[in-house]
Amino acid sequence: MASDESATTVTPTDGIDSVSALGEESRRRMFAFVRRAGRPVTRDEAAASVGISRKLAAFHLDKLVGVGLLRTHFGTPDAPDAPRKVGRRPRLYEPTDAQITVSIPDRRHELLAELLLDAVLAQSGEQPATDTAVQVAGRRGRALGGADRDAARPGRLGAERGLTMCERMLEAYGFEPTREAPAEVRLRNCPFHPLAAKAPALVCGMNHAFLTGYLDGLEVTGVEAVLDPAPGECCVRLRSAAG
Incomplete structure (x- = not known):
């Protein structure tokens, strides 16, 4: 999705942190929802996908951003039924291209x-x-x-x-x-x-x-x-x- 604001990309941390972030069930299900959506999604959409509050969804989504699995920016939702609010555009989330590989000892x-x-x-x-x-x-x-x-x-x-x-x-x-x-x-x-x-x-x-x-x-x-x-x-x- 094109946006006139730059997307914020966080460098992925190591695989162990990423896997740990996905250990929580709601967070893992939201991550799967965002990956399958094929477009940036809003906090409201992510919250509805797992049946939790918008505030709790924001907490989980920002955790996923912090470990480099998602990136976020402000923009206009692509979904045709997404609410159009007057004022500031909503925060959107989409997957990064990070790939998780965990091996102990490390393999390259x-x-x-x-x-x-x-x-x-x-x-x-x-x-x-x-x-x-x-x-x-x-x-x-x-x-x-x-x-x-x-x-x-x-x-x-x-x-x-x-x-x-x-x-x-x-x-x-x-x-x-x-x-x-x-x-x-x-x-x-x-x-x-x-x-x-x-x-x-x-x-x-x-x-x-x-x-x-x-x-x-x-x-x-x-x-x-x-x-x-x-x-x-x-x-x-x-x-x-x-x-």
Whole structure:
């Protein structure tokens, strides 16, 4: 629906918060109603869909906005039987494109799928597909590291400061980093498991290239990503290059 006011979009929080927000039955039913409506809905419509008061419906709807499952703006309802009130236009709610995935430990199969898709699109036939996949992963890592460096503007990054910045990305991507020494980080989780177990040479090679590329893009000196597989952990470890 077009509106002359900008929609307010809230960045989705993690999947656990989203799932928790849907634990309440009325809230879950209203969310399903909004998704099925195919248009922005008013608080009155959402309240009527589950048989609760408008005030309580507003509370639940705003909870869903807060975790990024719905977005809201003011506008004119599309429903032909919707009441037309004089004055301020009603608040409308519609679903975001957020997808909820909860996995403990964290899995990032969507990242691996994106890298493999990019590798297929980049494949020229002049080199093995696995080599293309590794190169694509390296480029993605360098781009991410470069973007993080541009955002933080950290100046020169030695091993310890560089690994501190790396830990933020590693945590966000589900690697569960553990600082075992000032210049060494062990990755306690493989975000690509169990797919990595089916094709370890390919997936671990891409993972190693991705993390090496990230270090390059972040311009960290004195740190390297090394293949060091361990049962139940990521196949890569970050350590001092002198190690």
